Amino acid sequence: MTERYRSVPHATMAASYCQGTIRGTDPASFNSEDAASRLRKAMKGLGTDEHQIIRVLTEHNNAQRQEIKDKFKTCFGRDLIEDLKSELAGHFESLCLYLLMPARYFDAFCLKNAMKRLGTKESHLIDILVSRSNMEIQDIKTVYKELFKSDLEDDIKSEVSGDFQRVLVGLVQGGRSEEQAVDDEAAKADMREVYNGGEGLLFSTDEDVFNKVLVTRSIPHLRKVFELYKEYASKDIEGAIIGEMSGDTQKAFLAIVHYVKDPLKFFAKCLFDSMDGAGTDDERLMQLVVSHSEVDLQDVSEVYQKEYKATLVEHIKKDTSGDYRKLLLQLTQGGGTNGVKESS
Known part of the structure; x- marks a missing residue:
């Protein structure tokens, strides 16, 4: 168990x-x-x-x-x-x-491996960083520094850019709230902020708002935010992300949402995707x-x-x-x- x-x-x-x-x-x-x-x-x-x-x-x-x-x-x-x-x-x-390999050693190795080849394996980075606890993230960073004589954050910055980089850098801080109690008013405020930073804007998307909420808030809080979003907006949170973003940034935010909603289903999809299509x-x-x-x-x-x-x-x-x-x-x-x- x-x-x-x-x-x-x-x-x-x-x-x-x-x-x-x-x-x-x-x-x-x-x-x-x-x-x-x-x-x-x-x-x-x-x-x-x-x-x-x-x-x-x-x-x-x-x-x-x-x-x-x-x-x-x-x-x-x-x-x-x-x-x-x-x-x-x-x-x-x-x-x-x-x-x-010990578990966190293996995580550090996989992160380095995803970045050392020709072309970064973005999905490999997302799978790990989205799903590890704050303590595990801190341990990974320590082991990474010992093994590779460089900072994980610095290596990520050298390999990816833009909003996707900011999502990963946020996750690497290992600073997600672990508060289990949910404040309904705070969840409503975050829901409205996410809506106003995406669907509520006419011509652009404020990715910083999505980053702040999705990367730092606790899992129970985010589940409430997503529930409220579906009641308030014309789409669920996944639909909003798909409509407002693209590329690796979209993939990273969707991964956070899917992990928050159902970790087992998230990992099942990761496994399926690893074998789906041409070549494993x-x-x-x-x-x-x-x-x-x-x-x-x-x-x-x-x-x-x-x-x-x-x-x-x-x-x-x-x-x-x-x-x-x-x-x-x-x-x-x-x-x-x-x-x-x-x-x-």
């Missing part, structure tokens, strides 16, 4: 409790030395036992994988990451390595599966099936292949101790 929705007020959905697909080995029976030995055996000598690597990685949660990684070096004087790099390739290698965005798919496997992936999968009339497993089978697909399926269905067999 996830701690994110339970312990982070702005992500809470009406007392719903979510659970991931990877829960790890029972602490009473967890043996990091045994797991490290299994990995060493899987990579020693001629050939590689990919099946065993998949089992070990999916039988254990992230905290246990960190212990296994340390024990591997202690027992064998070898670096597990380097051994996996020498034995594996392609998306399967990347996914294995991602599973061995494998980096985005891996980013989402790894990030949510211990948090809420079981619940996201259930919403996915309702929304898209097919299971997440079915779409992964269709859009991926080989050991990469097997590992993704184990993560999606539940690995090792959850009793789910590998799917081919």
